[in-house]
């Protein structure tokens with residue numbers, strides 16, 4: 425390491441490796457402990473020949489720079505990274521509660537308090553990212569983890585991670601694409617606002633609003649904003665009102681992050697500490 429660099433140079437010898445947490449597209453994720461401090465982390469192993477094949481060194485380096493600079497309670501920390509001849513290791517915050525997607529599938533859908541708390545946490549994390557000119561943190565349920573207190577953590581895998589109980593259609597799913605992305609027009613921050621509407625609907629009903637048999641039909645439903653609210657489970661009018669103000673075709677007409685935070689449904693239902701006591705980890 426260059427003398428001026430204050431960052432600690434990590435190596436595998438600094439860690440005791442525990443059980444595998446899941447397997448990613450480019451390698452596995454392990455529970456690990458920093459030997460001196462006994463601090464628990466998640467260690468992601470990426471095989472170099474895997475990414476050489478895909479020529480994504482620059483993307484990985486850029487992503488690492490972005491992720492190490494992001495400090496927010498709802499964004500999973502990347503503490504650092506190191507490499508040996510054939511592997512790259514990411515030293516990540518350990519999310520004890522695992523995937524939010526697992527909780528969603530287990531319970532079928534979330535309560536309005538849980539859903540509002542997570543939408544508020546996501547909005548705060550997105551406001552922080554947009555403030556740092558970082559957009560599209562890929563906020564789909566598969567990228568959302570929970571810490572030991574049930575606090576939401578956006579874990580941007582930078583790539584689709586095939587972990588255990590992931591939806592099979594996950595890697596190809598279009599459910600979260602905003603109209604301007606489906607039509608391949610240039611997209612900006614408002615894409616994330618659209619995705620918050622999709623997620624809010626999915627948290628409350630258990631599946632995304634424009635789900636369809638084929639990708640083509642999902643495309644058509646997104647472009648038509650073919651939105652309907654099932655009669656069960658029973659969802660409040662305020663929640664439907666928020667969703668309807670986010671799933672709007674014209675990006676400039678979508679509710680802003682600030683307005684989301686002030687929406688009556690969020691104010692009434694979100695837990696200000698961002699922790700959902702009722703979520704059983």
Ligand SMILES: CC(C)n1nc(-c2ccc(NC(=O)/C=C/C(=O)c3ccc(F)c(C(F)(F)F)c3)cc2)c2c(N)ncnc21
Pocket residue numbers: 445446447448450453466468470475480483484485487488491500514516517518519520522523569579580581582583585587
């Ligand atoms: C299995 C379970 C559910 N699991 N998984 C995690 C976990 C959390 C975050 C990550 N992060 C990344 O992978 C980041 C990858 C990149 O930024 C990247 C960017 C560009 C690239 F080209 C690439 C490349 F891979 F393509 F090269 C990567 C990974 C695993 C986890 C955790 N932290 N705690 C508890 N359980 C956990």
